[in-house]
Amino acid sequence: MQTTIVSELFSVYDQAALFIKKNKQTDYLTGLCEAAEGLAQDAIHDDKLADKLKPLYDRYYSQTMTAEDVRRALQLAILKGMKASPQPNHELTPDTLVLLIGHMITMLEGKRPFSILDPAVGTANLLTGILNQSETDEIKAYGIDADPLLIRLAAANANLQQKEIQLFHQDGLKPILIDPVDVVVCDVPVGIYPDQDSAKVYTLKDVAEKPLTHFLFIEQGLNRLKTEGYFLSLVPNHLFSDDRNHVFHDFLQRNATILALIQLPSSLFTKADQAKSILLMQKKSGEAALTKQALLAEMPDFSNEVKMRKFVQQLDHWFLHRSV
DSSP states (O other), X not given: OHHHHHHHHHHHHHHHHHHHHHHHTOOHHHHXXXXXXXXXXXXXXXXXXXXXXXXXXXXXXXXXXXXXXXXXXXXXXXXXXXXXSOOTTOOOOOHHHHHHHHHHHHHHHTTSOEEEEETTOTTSHHHHHHHHHOSOSOEEEEEEESOHHHHHHHHHHHHHHTOOEEEEESOTTSOOOSOOEEEEEEEOOOSBOSOHHHHTTOGGGGGSSSOBHHHHHHHHHHHTEEEEEEEEEEEETTTTTTOTTSHHHHHHHHHEEEEEEEEOOGGGOSXXXXXXXXXXXXXXXXXXXXXXOOEEEEOOOTXXXXXXXXXXXXXXXXXXXXXX
């Protein structure tokens, strides 16, 4: 039944996006953004399309849907748009990882209220997926992205799911004017950061000859955390090998404790150099603390249900028996 609802919602997004795309001579993702905004506001902004969009809107709101149905359906439409017009900063976190990261944060935070920041929020697919799995509704959520189209999609996505997220259209590596949070989550952008002047404030600018975006986002994430807050991120597998002069190693020694590093299956990535791992760290309090045994693991291929079930059981056991 859930698949039917997701398929029906996707069909509405897709058809509305195609109508707008054709009428405005734009790309699919922009058409989808306008469709999602119109659905969120229950408003048709182009009279020429009223006859075509109104039946779709009626179809949409006749569905009995959950926030997760909305997220998954919109995710499929966004993925279609990103495949049609590939751009380096337009990538979606795979859905299985959204669910896994959401599960890990639930294990960490439980039913207590918490605050969470995604400094590279994109379309808010990862952030809303986490909110949908949480055991509490008392969450202050923040998202930041420099891409104007992605931040518009994030706002429409949050509104359609009825999630309260404060979104900021800015570079996530510039100063973030919010109070420190309990959790920072991020699928860190990878590559050379072009704004070398802004990079000067970061210690990790010195990891390589040119500042690397993935290291700067890790430093920014730790900076935005409360003491003993959690940083949970997707990072490139070459993260530690990039740290040839131990700048990152020394930085972590002073500022964070690595709790877990989980290597993801290579089948998730089209190229070997794009492979990623999940990194979980805790911001140090400045006081001497007992060294915690980090969880180092390789996740099995998602298609192997037996191994995957065993892996999740081991992960849950580790969380339940650690004082994290």
